[in-house]
Amino acid sequence: MTNFLIDKLKNTNSGNFFLMAGPCAIEGEDVAFRIAEKIVTITDKLQIPYIFKGSYRKANRSKGGSxxxxGDEKALKILEKIGKTFDVPTVTDIHESGEAAMAAAYVDVLQIPAFLCRQTDLLIAAAKTGKVVNVKKGQFLSAGSMKFAVEKIVESGNNRVVLTDRGNTFGYQDLIVDYRGLPEMQSFGVPVVMDCTHSLQQPNQSSGVTGGKPELIETIAKAAIAVGADGLFIETHPDPANAKSDGANMLHLDLLEELLVKLVKIRKAVI
Structure with a gap:
């Protein structure tokens, strides 16, 4: 990891990967705090630098009624409270240029959704906040194409860039992960994260609700750590079946610790 990201994390000097994890969306304070407390306890024990993830608003939904x-302010205040309570950095998505400064007042990392990774105005607005900017690779782009997203942010005066892979479009209703992309994106001089949950989405279902294959989260995560990913992104929830967003591909919160224990062992074996 680069120095700027270490500064944003609890630096345990463990040599571990870092973890971005939390619910897909902020559904309310109680469940968000429950998730944060559980993950902080686990990551502290395993010496994994941790960033709490939660979307204050979900702008990309298949169905209009999803x-x-x-509420933006309510959700952002929950993110801010979690950061202060547990002394961890927080990350959330932004969708339009005008949201960058608003969200930056509450969180430490601004995330650019995959479908928006080519939106120049959005990237520049995020860069100008001075926050760390995590750009998700579009599932329609090659890993090599992401160098232009990095350039847009750096040329705007911000070298605090992270790239996250979340799979590539494979047909109409599936994604596939090309692990060659991780070292290719690392060659741009930025930390690279593997999104272990969104890469298992099955989009464009006839029901209008995105499907997923959460049983393969461990497979995706193990391979990413073996390849040398700097960090992992995992959406998790105590009751995925009843989560209000992306429940079909989230990891059950009770399964997170066992998975991370395995991943730490792999990390130690490959570094």
Missing amino acids: FTGI
Whole structure:
């Protein structure tokens, strides 16, 4: 990891990967705090630097009536409270240029969704906040194409860039992960994260609700650590079946610790 990211994390000097994890969306304070407390306990024990993840609003939904959020300010204040309570950095998505400064007032990392990774105005607005900017690779792009996203942010005066792979479009209703992309994106001089849950989505279902293959989260995560990913992104929830967003591909919270224990062992074996 580069120095700027270490500064944003609890630096345990463990040589571990870092973890971005939390619910897909902020559904309310109680469940968000429950998730954060559990993950902080696990990552502290395993010496894994941790960033709490939660979307304050979901702008990209298949159906118009799908859950989008509990209100921007309310959700952002929950993210801010979690960061202060547990002394961890926080990350959330932004969708339009005008949201960058608003979200930056509450969180440490601004995330650019995969479908928006080519939006120049959005990247520049995020860069100008001075926050770390995590750009998700579009599932329609090659890993090599992401160098232009990095250039846009760096040329705007911000070298605090992270890239996250979340799979590549494979047909109409599936994604596939090409692990060659991780070292290719690392060659741009930025930390690279593997999104272990969104890469298992099955989009464009006839029901209008995205499907997924959460049983393969461990497979994706193990391979990413073996390849040398700097970090992992995992959406997790105590009751995925009833989560208000992306429940079909989230990891059950009770399974997280066992998975991370295995991944730490792999990390130690490959470094």
